[in-house]
Amino acid sequence: MTGSPSARDAAGSQPARGRFGRWRDQAVALGWLVVVWGLLWGDINWANLAGGLLVGGAVLVFFPLPAISFAGRLRPRALLVFAGRFAVELVRASLHVARIAVQPGYRPRGAIIAVRLRVPSDLNLALTAEAVSLVPGTLILEVDRDSGTLYLHVLDTHEPADLDVARERALIIERRIVRTVGSGAELRRVETASPERGTRP
Amino acid sequence: MIATVADWVGAGCLVGGALLGLAAAIGVLRFPDALSRMHAATKPQVLGVLLLLLGIALRLRSPADLGMVLLVAVFQLATAPVAAQMIGRAAYRSGRLDRGLLDADELAERGSGGGSAGPA
Known part of the structure; x- marks a missing residue:
């Protein structure tokens, strides 16, 4: 699943950031999805964490987005x-x-x-x-x-x-x-x- | 003491948010064309919802509710402009706008016929 997006990333204007950058972006997105899931349940426990990882992973796998080039940093x-x-x-x-x-x-x-x-x-x-x-x-x-x-x-x-x-x-x-x-x-x-x-x- | 103040400020926010929602509804009803109506559906409506959420947060004051309120606010801010843009674009492309009310139209001057595939 991650093969084609990273190829597109390398082919784009962005110089190849490699597989690591792509994986890091995915991990950050997954983290945010888990946070959203936790907020929706209004409770932090292991079941919600596991459920969030499951749902977030499914979202990332089934709705892949093109990589955005975040070249700067947050000030x-x-x-x-x-x-x-x-x-x-x-x-x-x-x-x-x-x-x-x-x-x-x-x-x-x-x-x-x-x-x-x-x-x-x-x-x-x-x-x-x-x-x-x-x-x-x-x-x-x-x-x-x-x-x-x-x-x-x-x-x-x-x-x-x-x-x-x-x-x-x-x-x-x-x-x-x-x-x-x-x-x-x-x-x-x-x-x-x-x-x-x-x-x- | 603080609880009382928070309750009253929250009540004020609820009333203000409701009034802005009412103004947005009147705008949607009264504005002459679809594009103007989308203005009413984004700005006063979003601020109204944010004020309502602030009022709710000030009155509920429990962490679980605050998380949910924050989530609603973020999604409201993120989705309202997108929805308005989709409706506005559809209205423009299908010609449902009152050209007599437009002072300028630089989108028509582009001349490509609106065939571009922008990021929707």
Whole structure:
């Protein structure tokens, strides 16, 4: 079962991390699945541990996922910054949408914009897409994986400048995510590259 | 003392979460097209659920319940955007959107006809 994914891993852009890296990823995933299983039962004992290992192993065997290239490392301080800003902006965005939902006779206008991310790795694409959907008044419609482009629907636009603001915000979210989990090279791309405003394809 | 405060803060969180859920429901009902409705189904809805969970956690205060609450919160945060994206994409591809309400559409300018196989 592990033969073909590790071959795909080696064939990908990632230089061969070998069988060991693949096994380590699987072990980490299994560990998390066991933790989830334990939380679901709300109790830690040997039966739950064994059951978690069994179910987690079955999940990993029957639903194999392509390897994600996690080249960076987790930075706790950046994670805290990200979580804090995320919470604040989630509250702000929620109140905004709730307000225009109950405002009588208001029809919000919208727009669909393309945002080209500066770090087009799968992990960054997925995390940014998730975060951008929740936080800054935008919603993911389509993902172009090859060029690393997200297509966002922006709610409640009034003037063309609002689209640039939404683009900026999505790129700021990306930068915070890369600061949290990105590698050094990815971090340099995000920090040095000037925020390109004209990202139209 | 602390228990009383936690109970009251928890009660406040429950009411706030319920109100946000109500606003999300009104938004889903009132917004003009599918894409706007997905906004209501993600942001206020997710925050409402998180507040409800926080209120529940503050009132139950037992480790087993906290684990379950944490799990629900994580899965809510992880799945709500994905569900909204799938519905939004389906709505866009099947043309169920009000172009009169769109200021710009850079997805249409891409011109490939939406045939890409993105990571769903």
